[in-house]
Amino acid sequence: xxxxxxxxxxxxxxxxxxxxxxxxxxxxxxxxxxxxxxxxxxxxxxxxxxxxxxxxxxxxxxxxxxxxxxxxxxxxxxxxxxxxxxxxxxxxxxxxxxxxxxxxxxxxxxxxxxxxxxxxxxxxxxxxxxxxxxxxxxxxxxxxxxxxxxxxxxxxxxxxxxxxxxxxxxxxxxxxxxxxxxxxxxxx
Numbered sequence: 001x002x003x004x005x006x007x008x009x010x011x012x013x014x015x016x017x018x019x020x021x022x023x024x025x026x027x028x029x030x031x032x033x034x035x036x037x038x039x040x041x042x043x044x045x046x047x048x049x050x051x052x053x054x055x056x057x058x059x060x061x062x063x064x065x066x067x068x069x070x071x072x073x074x075x076x077x078x079x080x081x082x083x084x085x086x087x088x089x090x091x092x093x094x095x096x097x098x099x100x101x102x103x104x105x106x107x108x109x110x111x112x113x114x115x116x117x118x119x120x121x122x123x124x125x126x127x128x129x130x131x132x133x134x135x136x137x138x139x140x141x142x143x144x145x146x147x148x149x150x151x152x153x154x155x156x157x158x159x160x161x162x163x164x165x166x167x168x169x170x171x172x173x174x175x176x177x178x179x180x181x182x183x184x185x186x187x188x
Contacts, residue, residue, distance in 0.1 A: 127177035
């Protein structure tokens with residue numbers, strides 16, 4: 001391995017691996033994505049103009065490598081929504097008869113400050129990890145990486161209607177998990 005690649009690995013490897021692992025939820029796939037990122041960075045090092053930090057540049061490459069891994073995983077089957085999960089995230093549980101929240105959402109005060117809280121981040125990651133694999137990957141791509149809907153549908157081989165239905169289910173399931181504080185209730 002060349003000197004720049006070793007330096008990049010030393011300085012940014014842990015962050016890149018954590019980034020990939022949160023999105024792919026498979027240690028082997030995350031390692032492979034990071035390795036492919038470093039190889040691509042070495043091949044394109046002469047085109048790096050230095051207009052961003054090396055970390056930002058490597059993360060950008062990694063995002064595309066993660067999408068490549070997701071494309072290779074087209075054999076995924078959508079997990080059927082079982083009756084217990086459907087009931088746990090149904091509209092009937094969320095709203096009272098008068099249309100107001102049955103249980104008001106928790107006051108998050110300053111969301112940007114709270115999101116920086118490591119415990120909250122760990123809770124969110126734990127709740128996302130309980131989603132079915134495809135739903136979690138869709139949520140990461142669309143909601144957390146802010147990928148365009150059309151690109152997400154194409155990459156995952158789903159229709160836009162299916163994407164929006166899966167995102168709705170993911171949001172409702174995450175709401176339940178976060179409201180319960182991530183207790184060990186099985187969500188997937």
